[in-house]
Amino acid sequence: xxxxxxxxxxxxxxxxxxxxxxxxxxxxxxxxxxxxxxxxxxxxxxxxxxxxxxxxxxxxxxxxxxxxxxxxxxxxxxxxxxxxxxxxxxxxxxxxxxxxxxxxxxxxxxxxxxxxxxxxxxxxxxxxxxxxxxxxxxxxxxxxxxxxxxxxxxxxxxxxxxxxxxxxxxxxxxxxxxxxxxxxxxxxxxxxxxxxxxxxxxxxxxxxxxxxxxxxxxxxxxxxxxxxxxxxxxxxxxxxxxxxxxxxxxxxxxxxxxxxxxxxxxxxxxxxxxxxxxxxxxxxxxxxxxxxxxxxxxxxxxxxxxxxxxxxxxxxxxxxxxxxxxxxxxxxxxxxxxxxxxxxxxxxxxxxxxxxxxxxxxxxxxxxxxxxxxxxxxxxxxxxxxxxxxxxxxxxxxxxxxxxxxxxxxxxxxxxxxxxxxxxxxxxxxxxxxxxxxxxxxxxxxxxxxxxxxxxxxxxxxxxxxxxxxxxxxxxxx
Amino acid sequence: xxxxxxxxxxxxxxxxxxxxxxxxxxxxxxxxxxxxxxxxxxxxxxxxxxxxxxxxxxxxxxxxxxxxxxxxxxxxxxxxxxxxxxxxxxxx
Numbered sequence: 001x002x003x004x005x006x007x008x009x010x011x012x013x014x015x016x017x018x019x020x021x022x023x024x025x026x027x028x029x030x031x032x033x034x035x036x037x038x039x040x041x042x043x044x045x046x047x048x049x050x051x052x053x054x055x056x057x058x059x060x061x062x063x064x065x066x067x068x069x070x071x072x073x074x075x076x077x078x079x080x081x082x083x084x085x086x087x088x089x090x091x092x093x094x095x096x097x098x099x100x101x102x103x104x105x106x107x108x109x110x111x112x113x114x115x116x117x118x119x120x121x122x123x124x125x126x127x128x129x130x131x132x133x134x135x136x137x138x139x140x141x142x143x144x145x146x147x148x149x150x151x152x153x154x155x156x157x158x159x160x161x162x163x164x165x166x167x168x169x170x171x172x173x174x175x176x177x178x179x180x181x182x183x184x185x186x187x188x189x190x191x192x193x194x195x196x197x198x199x200x201x202x203x204x205x206x207x208x209x210x211x212x213x214x215x216x217x218x219x220x221x222x223x224x225x226x227x228x229x230x231x232x233x234x235x236x237x238x239x240x241x242x243x244x245x246x247x248x249x250x251x252x253x254x255x256x257x258x259x260x261x262x263x264x265x266x267x268x269x270x271x272x273x274x275x276x277x278x279x280x281x282x283x284x285x286x287x288x289x290x291x292x293x294x295x296x297x298x299x300x301x302x303x304x305x306x307x308x309x310x311x312x313x314x315x316x317x318x319x320x321x322x323x324x325x326x327x328x329x330x331x332x333x334x335x336x337x338x339x340x341x342x343x344x345x346x347x348x349x350x351x352x353x354x355x356x357x358x359x360x361x362x363x364x365x366x367x368x369x370x371x372x373x374x375x376x377x378x379x380x381x382x383x384x385x386x387x388x389x390x391x392x393x394x395x396x397x398x399x400x401x402x403x404x405x406x407x408x409x410x411x412x413x414x415x416x417x418x419x420x421x422x423x424x425x426x427x428x429x430x431x432x433x434x435x436x437x438x439x440x441x442x443x444x445x446x447x448x449x450x451x452x453x454x455x456x457x458x459x460x461x462x463x464x465x466x467x468x469x470x471x472x473x474x475x476x477x478x
Numbered sequence: 479x480x481x482x483x484x485x486x487x488x489x490x491x492x493x494x495x496x497x498x499x500x501x502x503x504x505x506x507x508x509x510x511x512x513x514x515x516x517x518x519x520x521x522x523x524x525x526x527x528x529x530x531x532x533x534x535x536x537x538x539x540x541x542x543x544x545x546x547x548x549x550x551x552x553x554x555x556x557x558x559x560x561x562x563x564x565x566x567x568x569x570x
Contacts, residue, residue: 140485140493150481157495159486168484196488205486287486 007066010038011099012076014058014069017049019115021090022073026050028095028105037099044072044118064119065128071114075099089114130170135177135184137170137201154209159287161279161307165209176204179214180221181478188221189228191289192235193296198224202288203280210279210308211272215258219273219335220280222474223248223310226337227281233469237339237461238291241298244461245306247340247380248278249445251313251323252333254476260312264449267311267343267382267456278308303342314446317388319398322445326473333476338380338443339461339469344368348387349453354394354401357387361455362408366436368459374411374434378441378464378471381405382456384448402444409436438465501563508536510561514545519567526565 013029015022029052032039042058043050058064067076070088077085077098087094090112096104119128129135142157144150150167154160166172177184177200184201191198200221207220227234227246237244250260261271269275285291293302315321315330323334344367348360361381369376383391383401391401413432441464448456461469485493501507509530511523523539530537540557542549549557557564 137484140489141482142485142493144481144483146480150483153483167481168486170482170484173484191488194488194490196490201484202486202488205484209486283486288488290488290490 006081007063007078008038008040009078009080010040012040012042012067012078013073014042014044014064014067014076014117015050015073016044016115016118017046019072021112021114023049024108024112025073025090025095025105026052028108031104032099032101035101037101042067061119061124061128062132064117065132069117070120072117073114074117126171126175130174135174137173137177137184138199139173139201139205141170158292159209159283161282161286163307165283166211168205168208172208173201173204176208176212176214176217177201179204179217182221188224191228191284192291193239194290196288196290198228198284198288203284206283206287207276207280210283211276212280213258213272213276216273216277216280218476218478219248219250219254219258219333220277222335222476223277223281223337224284226335226472226474229472229474231470232337232472233463234285236463237469238285238289239296239298240461240463241300242462243299243301243303243341244339244377245303245309246278246281247305247338247458248281248310249313249322249336249338249380250277250310250333250476251315251321251328251336252476253331254333255312255315262312262314262447266447266449267309274310274312275308278310280308281310282306282308305340305342309340311447314385314448317385317446318392319388319444319446322443323473325398325443326471328473328475334473335476336471336473338378338458338471339464340380341459343382343456343458346455346457347453352390354391354396354404357390358401358404358408361457362405364457365405365409365442366411368436368457369462374413374436375438375441377460377462378443379437379460380443380445380458382445382447382458384452384454384456385446385450386453387455388446398444402442405442405444406435406437406439409442410434411436443471504530504533504535504563507562508538508560510557510564511537511539512549512557512564512566513539513541514567515542516545516567522567523565 029041033052041050041052041055042063043055044058044061044064047055047057075087075095075098076083085098087098092105092110096102118124144153151164154165154167159165182200186200187197189198203220203224226232258273260273291297313322322336324330326336328334346361346364348357351357351360365379368379410433413434511527513519513523527537538561
């Protein structure tokens with residue numbers, strides 16, 4: 001919908017009563033009208049305030065929007081349907097030049113700044129943009145009957161993961177789309193299990209529902225792109241009988257810009273960005289892909305982290321960051337996706353040397369999936385600050401620590417009842433020896449609250465590598 | 479003015495919500511007969527009950543306190559817990 005008629009030629013003024021400068025210049029507009037100048041005055045709030053005879057009610061702000069007015073008063077000259085000049089606020093010389101009347105407003109001060117146009121007020125600007133079709137949104141419109149609660153409708157239609165969602169109105173989705181420079185109709189990939197093209201617009205709709213702020217969109221989009229990379233195998237991951245779901249780890253400056261958490265309760269509730277970015281991906285699986293529990297999602301137990309699992313890494317440590325290990329620069333923001341079950345705690349309040357901690361962590365890691373199973377899933381180990389300090393004081397790098405863990409997780413094949421099958425990887429140089437984790441299958445990151453000699457082990461999906469999932473990273477782009 | 483929401487789904491199903499799929503057979507199922515307390519609804523349901531039972535289908539009877547209001551939640555929950563299919567006599 002656009003303004004009902006074409007814009008007029010001549011002088012066009014946009015004013016509002018709630019602006020002292022507009023009130024100041026009203027006699028000037030009256031003088032212009034009396035002088036026989038072709039003048040159209042649009043009033044944004046109370047058309048009765050102006051003494052000009054011919055005022056146009058623009059309380060709907062359609063004209064102001066079409067004219068792109070950001071400040072009132074604005075005086076515009078239009079010739080043959082084209083704008084030829086514009087004065088913003090009251091600048092006497094400019095008004096005199098535009099009107100061609102050298103004595104116009106001579107009794108007024110030379111300059112008074114204007115006020116904000118109502119058409120650019122927060123909340124109104126988005127509504128106008130939607131009404132005037134600034135962004136084309138292709139999604140089907142679902143009407144909420146007048147007496148129905150929109151949130152209940154979202155539940156009834158099966159759009160929710162079980163918790164309330166924010167109803168995705170046009171205005172909210174428009175606002176969400178402002179968080180990215182990417183076009184709403186850009187297809188990010190095919191969302192399993194139904195292999196539906198997943199557009200930026202569908203991501204924005206589900207991001208609204210999950211509770212995201214628009215500034216989270218670049219992170220969400222990077223996460224969706226990573227999830228849809230065939231190497232991540234989202235199709236199998238969403239369908240598996242195993243516990244896992246997707247986990248997003250965020251690195252780089254964007255963590256701070258959008259206020260993510262990498263400190264206390266990092267894997268838990270309470271941070272909007274952490275909670276809603278992860279939730280958006282799972283809502284997309286549910287809504288766009290059609291992957292729902294007890295349908296395509298055949299998980300025996302699931303896990304609470306399937307509501308959404310996203311956190312940031314603590315980069316203020318001596319270790320290389322996850323993103324650096326994956327080939328990105330520290331200045332780049334990026335996401336890395338893993339398959340993940342719920343975290344399992346590892347406590348060691350006694351070790352003050354890396355060797356002791358390695359023994360503790362390795363012992364706990366051996367229990368992943370099954371204590372006698374080798375080469376089953378990968379695992380991410382979130383090293384807490386107090387455990388991290390033990391390695392840091394001893395000067396151990398992440399690479400050194402990871403290597404030590406791998407070496408501590410090699411067993412005699414015959415000792416591993418379930419691990420002696422063909423999947424177990426023999427360790428070179430050792431007869432009959434197998435590794436609990438494949439090379440690259442142990443990923444160490446740093447995060448967590450200051451107090452607590454703990455680390456968190458996050459096992460992944462049993463199906464990994466070419467048979468299942470591999471971690472996938474994507475840069476966060478505006 | 480009613481609110482418009484943007485469909486978050488893959489839009490593979492109709493915008494109008496579809497009724498639940500009907501069972502192919504009533505064998506082994508229990509049919510609930512819900513009287514909404516409108517005049518002579520019971521006559522209709524009595525006849526249906528006879529017909530169901532003559533075909534070996536188990537039935538259970540329920541009654542709303544009044545047709546002017548939605549069924550009370552405990553009644554809805556009781557019906558949902560006891561039967562697989564419901565026949566509701568809507569009119570007199």
